[in-house]
Amino acid sequence: MSFRGRGDAAMQRCRLISASKFVIFMFAFFCEKGTADLHADGEALLQFLNGLDATARNLSWSNSTSPCYWHGVECTPQLDNVVAIKLPGRGLYGTIKEGTVGSLPRLQILSLRLNHLSGPLPRDLLNCTGLRKVFLQGNDIVGSIPPFSMTSNPELAVIDLSFNKLSGSIPSSLSSLPHLKILFLQNNTISGSIPSSLGSISQFNVSNNNLNGTIPSSLRSFSNSSFSGNVGLCGPPLSSACPNTTTVPSSPSSNPSIPPPGRHTPSVYHSQAKRQLSTSVIVLIVIADVAFLFLMSACCMFWIQRRNAAIPEQGKEKEGKVSKEKGFPKGARDTDDSKEGYGSAQEPDRNKLVFFHGGYLTFDLEDLLRASAEVLGKGTFGTSYKAVLEDGPTVVVKRLKEASVSRKEFEQHMDVSGNMRHRNLVPMRAYYYSKEEKLLVHEYLPLGSLSTAIHGRNESGEAALDWQSRLRIAAAAARGLEYLHNSSSKCVHGDIKPSNILLHRDFDACISDYGLAPLFWAAANNVAAIANRMVVGYRAPEVAKTRKLTQKSDVYSFGVVLLELLTGKAPAQTSAEQGMDLPKWVQSVVREEWTSEVFDRALTKFNNIEEEMVQLLQISLACVSSSPDQRPDISEVLKMIRDIRNENDLNEDVRSPITTTHSSSPQEQSLRDSPAAAYTVIQVPAAQDMEVQQQAQGSPIVKDEELPGASPSATTREGRLASSSPGDSTSEVNTGHVSPITTVAEGADSAKRN
Numbered sequence: 001m002s003f004r005g006r007g008d009a010a011m012q013r014c015r016l017i018s019a020s021k022f023v024i025f026m027f028a029f030f031c032e033k034g035t036a037d038l039h040a041d042g043e044a045l046l047q048f049l050n051g052l053d054a055t056a057r058n059l060s061w062s063n064s065t066s067p068c069y070w071h072g073v074e075c076t077p078q079l080d081n082v083v084a085i086k087l088p089g090r091g092l093y094g095t096i097k098e099g100t101v102g103s104l105p106r107l108q109i110l111s112l113r114l115n116h117l118s119g120p121l122p123r124d125l126l127n128c129t130g131l132r133k134v135f136l137q138g139n140d141i142v143g144s145i146p147p148f149s150m151t152s153n154p155e156l157a158v159i160d161l162s163f164n165k166l167s168g169s170i171p172s173s174l175s176s177l178p179h180l181k182i183l184f185l186q187n188n189t190i191s192g193s194i195p196s197s198l199g200s201i202s203q204f205n206v207s208n209n210n211l212n213g214t215i216p217s218s219l220r221s222f223s224n225s226s227f228s229g230n231v232g233l234c235g236p237p238l239s240s241a242c243p244n245t246t247t248v249p250s251s252p253s254s255n256p257s258i259p260p261p262g263r264h265t266p267s268v269y270h271s272q273a274k275r276q277l278s279t280s281v282i283v284l285i286v287i288a289d290v291a292f293l294f295l296m297s298a299c300c301m302f303w304i305q306r307r308n309a310a311i312p313e314q315g316k317e318k319e320g321k322v323s324k325e326k327g328f329p330k331g332a333r334d335t336d337d338s339k340e341g342y343g344s345a346q347e348p349d350r351n352k353l354v355f356f357h358g359g360y361l362t363f364d365l366e367d368l369l370r371a372s373a374e375v376l377g378k379g380t381f382g383t384s385y386k387a388v389l390e391d392g393p394t395v396v397v398k399r400l401k402e403a404s405v406s407r408k409e410f411e412q413h414m415d416v417s418g419n420m421r422h423r424n425l426v427p428m429r430a431y432y433y434s435k436e437e438k439l440l441v442h443e444y445l446p447l448g449s450l451s452t453a454i455h456g457r458n459e460s461g462e463a464a465l466d467w468q469s470r471l472r473i474a475a476a477a478a479r480g481l482e483y484l485h486n487s488s489s490k491c492v493h494g495d496i497k498p499s500n501i502l503l504h505r506d507f508d509a510c511i512s513d514y515g516l517a518p519l520f521w522a523a524a525n526n527v528a529a530i531a532n533r534m535v536v537g538y539r540a541p542e543v544a545k546t547r548k549l550t551q552k553s554d555v556y557s558f559g560v561v562l563l564e565l566l567t568g569k570a571p572a573q574t575s576a577e578q579g580m581d582l583p584k585w586v587q588s589v590v591r592e593e594w595t596s597e598v599f600d601r602a603l604t605k606f607n608n609i610e611e612e613m614v615q616l617l618q619i620s621l622a623c624v625s626s627s628p629d630q631r632p633d634i635s636e637v638l639k640m641i642r643d644i645r646n647e648n649d650l651n652e653d654v655r656s657p658i659t660t661t662h663s664s665s666p667q668e669q670s671l672r673d674s675p676a677a678a679y680t681v682i683q684v685p686a687a688q689d690m691e692v693q694q695q696a697q698g699s700p701i702v703k704d705e706e707l708p709g710a711s712p713s714a715t716t717r718e719g720r721l722a723s724s725s726p727g728d729s730t731s732e733v734n735t736g737h738v739s740p741i742t743t744v745a746e747g748a749d750s751a752k753r754n
């Protein structure tokens with residue numbers, strides 16, 4: 001190699017070394033920068049935590065680990081910056097200080113909704129240029145709304161500051177936000193007027209504030225409920241017309257040459273006419289106008305006074321009904337709470353689910369509203385929905401109807417029922433109380449109810465339940481009822497029937513709706529009306545007279561359930577076919593010594609069970625004695641059932657409480673893999689399921705209904721519990737997406753495939 005050649009090679013090596021050094025340097029620089037950024041973010045978050053009350057310490061954020069692994073914190077894919085803080089419903093108290101979340105340069109999502117945060121919003125949120133979604137609803141935040149704008153936060157798409165204590169006006173800078181889709185400011189004390197344009201907004205609510213002025217025409221497509229509760233607001237969609245617009249005659253008002261009405265007095269406005277009229281005529285007209293106005297206001301005041309004096313209570317009730325019809329509460333102020341003596345102390349808990357057993361960690365009210373929902377059925381006290389929560393459990397939400405129960409009564413009831421834990425009771429997860437809406441949230445049991453199991457048939461027309469399964473269910477339900485009766489509060493169930501006995505793996509059974517009937521019963525002004533709504537065939541005869549639900553009336557109902565297990569007939573069926581209720585029919589057949597005639601034909605194929613069937617029949621007949629005193633206690637009933645078969649056969653060896661259903665699919669999968677899989681296969685499809693049950697109970701068949709708050713297009717059997725609640729997931733806002741749900745029919749189909 002020549003000298004020159006060697007020199008070139010050396011030069012090349014030098015270049016290569018310099019290039020690689022540069023790459024390494026840049027890499028190190030960026031790594032260090034990334035680490036430094038993340039470190040700064042971590043510091044800001046710890047500062048935020050410092051501004052909160054001590055209970056927030058259980059978030060266990062510590063700078064010994066990367067903030068990207070802290071609970072409720074999300075980072076960029078490169079793990080170099082914090083992009084989201086999601087701590088909804090964590091019971092956080094305190095203020096969000098300047099220099100904390102507002103100094104996270106790449107923050108996109110701030111979700112601290114449903115906490116107890118107070119103080120003003122930090123202005124440095126205006127430095128978060130990537131901010132897309134702000135969920136701070138349901139706190140106690142004061143002060144004014146930061147002037148988010150195109151220059152400070154160009155990406156902002158969702159602002160939910162509803163249910164706080166914000167004041168000041170709505171910043172006009174919000175008009176400049178190009179991506180703003182959702183603006184929820186309801187239930188604050190915001191004043192002033194609404195900015196005339198708000199970009200391409202698709203969900204909007206400013207109800208229950210102190211706003212005034214005309215509703216801008218760009219927002220008139222939103223419904224009345226988006227604006228109601230602002231005394232000073234006027235114009236469509238509200239029924240209160242704006243004073244200036246009413247005086248403007250319709251034809252000239254559209255003429256752009258006419259000056260804007262608000263800036264001119266009527267006399268100027270009618271200047272043409274004025275020139276032609278004499279002064280005395282004008283004076284007369286003015287006097288007549290004033291007199292007319294005076295007369296109208298006097299009439300109005302008189303009418304209002306009369307109405308208030310005569311029917312105050314009725315008025316309140318009507319108010320409640322009106323908002324109830326609107327569906328899920330989306331901003332209605334719960335004004336009557338304070339009247340019940342639940343004033344400011346309860347204020348922070350409004351619009352929050354109250355959880356039992358620490359369940360609040362899993363989901364909150366908004367998740368529920370967002371969940372896709374399927375009507376499971378309509379019962380005596382309301383409609384039940386299966387709600388599949390995004391990344392959360394599948395739950396059943398019972399929306400109580402006409403529940404004129406005071407908050408106090410309701411909460412007392414919940415304190416008792418919500419804290420009951422037994423393997424044979426459907427676990428209650430949470431409840432929600434407001435004047436308009438009362439919700440109960442239970443764990444979802446995918447195997448359906450005893451009603452479906454008794455009356456459903458498989459493809460070859462055979463009954464779903466064999467004899468051993470029926471005995472197991474009887475024992476399990478008796479165990480659940482015994483727990484209720486023997487609890488310290490000596491509960492009465494009040495509505496024992498097969499649709500309130502839900503099946504679990506291995507034909508274990510859980511009782512649902514415990515204590516609901518007595519709650520309604522006690523609160524009802526008209527007990528007879530409630531009694532009539534309840535399914536008659538299971539109600540003890542004395543209840544109609546005494547109007548009291550007792551443990552002995554529960555035993556009677558349980559006896560009817562046992563008879564239904566034995567005969568395969570529902571009370572409504574014997575009433576229709578034999579003209580008498582189920583206990584009377586069984587008693588008459590037994591009296592005539594045709595005992596074997598009463599048993600379900602589907603059971604005849606099982607050998608050596610007649611003796612056991614007769615034993616269970618005797619127990620059932622004791623339970624349905626017409627005299628309450630002659631009925632055994634539920635503990636005795638359970639003992640007698642246990643005497644029929646040994647513990648193992650009755651599935652009594654399993655002591656663990658039932659597990660939480662975190663999502664429908666793995667649970668349903670494990671059920672399909674279980675020995676009870678055969679049952680899953682012969683489940684009737686959902687629609688049929690409801691009909692079978694309602695026919696069995698003798699109630700009118702409930703067809704699919706539109707879900708509260710769900711758009712009619714959201715489908716008949718599925719939808720959301722509320723359509724307008726924004727999501728704070730990283731997915732795009734307002735997709736209107738209804739996630740697919742697995743119907744019971746689909747479940748059964750896939751079970752077949754398995």
Ligand SMILES: Nc1ncnc2c1ncn2[C@@H]1O[C@H](COP(=O)(O)OP(=O)(O)OP(=O)(O)O)[C@@H](O)[C@H]1O
Pocket residue numbers: 376377378379380381382383384396398426442443444445446448449495499500502512513693
């Ligand atoms: N936790 C649950 N898991 C699965 N299904 C449920 C659950 N709770 C209720 N269901 C089913 O939903 C349907 C409707 O129940 P709901 O309790 O609203 O009415 P009901 O039991 O028919 O009457 P009632 O209101 O008088 O108790 C029933 O088929 C019931 O078995």
